[in-house]
Amino acid sequence: MLLLEGKVAIITGGATGIGRAIADNFSAKGAIVVIADLSEDADVCCDVASEAQVDAMVSSVIGRHGRLDIAVNNAGILGPFGKLLEHVEEAEWDRALGVNLKGVFLCMKHELTAMSGQGGAIVNIASVAGFLAAPKNPAYSAAKHGVLGLTKGAAVQYAARGIRINAICPGLVDTGMAATIATDDSMPDFPKPFVPMGRMAAPAEIAEVAAWLVSDNASYLTGEAIGVDGGWRIV
Ligand SMILES: NC(=O)c1ccc[n+]([C@@H]2O[C@H](COP(=O)([O-])OP(=O)(O)OC[C@H]3O[C@@H](n4cnc5c(N)ncnc54)[C@H](O)[C@@H]3O)[C@@H](O)[C@H]2O)c1
Numbered sequence: 001m002l003l004l005e006g007k008v009a010i011i012t013g014g015a016t017g018i019g020r021a022i023a024d025n026f027s028a029k030g031a032i033v034v035i036a037d038l039s040e041d042a043d044v045c046c047d048v049a050s051e052a053q054v055d056a057m058v059s060s061v062i063g064r065h066g067r068l069d070i071a072v073n074n075a076g077i078l079g080p081f082g083k084l085l086e087h088v089e090e091a092e093w094d095r096a097l098g099v100n101l102k103g104v105f106l107c108m109k110h111e112l113t114a115m116s117g118q119g120g121a122i123v124n125i126a127s128v129a130g131f132l133a134a135p136k137n138p139a140y141s142a143a144k145h146g147v148l149g150l151t152k153g154a155a156v157q158y159a160a161r162g163i164r165i166n167a168i169c170p171g172l173v174d175t176g177m178a179a180t181i182a183t184d185d186s187m188p189d190f191p192k193p194f195v196p197m198g199r200m201a202a203p204a205e206i207a208e209v210a211a212w213l214v215s216d217n218a219s220y221l222t223g224e225a226i227g228v229d230g231g232w233r234i235v
């Protein structure tokens with residue numbers, strides 16, 4: 001029996017990067033995976049910042065598979081990286097928070113409705129920026145701090161209903177998003193000295209933690225935010 005045998009899973013932002021690695025990993029572990037993404041490569045096209053689209057996406061999964069057991073709310077954008085806060089436009093703030101925080105709320109809202117009465121497991125992909133300052137990107141950090149608050153509050157609400165809700169807080173992961181950060185001129189040796197391991201994570205290293213977290217092997221774990229960051233947060 002595979003770890004996630006027969007479980008129906010939504011992965012938002014699963015067309016590339018960390019979400020793609022999670023989708024591949026869950027499929028290899030026996031899950032029936034639905035990728036929801038802005039990209040046309042997705043199983044369901046969906047902007048997580050739109051409630052109508054999120055509602056339609058979750059409904060289509062239930063229509064196709066009859067149930068929802070797992071959701072990984074991973075879709076995210078970097079937003080206004082490298083700007084002093086006074087130069088961040090209202091529209092940039094709204095989009096950064098709209099995708100990275102409201103998007104997680106909207107997905108959880110409809111996923112929880114779908115899981116109601118049967119149980120399930122949700123993982124939200126936050127960031128080390130959910131714990132630490134992100135001096136190059138306060139809007140991103142604000143959203144990721146918000147994701148951790150949302151995760152904890154919802155975890156308490158749904159603990160006795162058989163739905164576990166946790167977060168993963170990756171450090172720097174080798175994806176398109178990280179390329180922008182890693183090539184920033186003001187941090188030539190990045191990820192040194194921030195990351196004791198001195199390297200980025202591979203997306204698969206985040207996916208492995210996600211698989212364990214949504215599996216029954218993590219059955220007593222809820223409301224937790226797990227750093228997967230090569231030691232970034234301890235220095
Ligand atoms: N890469 C890193 O270093 C890093 C570190 C910490 C946290 N994260 C977080 O991990 C998650 C995935 O990041 P990544 O590095 O794989 O990024 P990525 O840019 O490689 O992939 C993001 C995916 O999300 C999709 N997406 C973006 N906006 C969307 C929307 N509104 N609706 C639906 N899909 C949307 C994109 O199309 C893309 O497929 C994000 O939440 C990000 O904040 C990334």
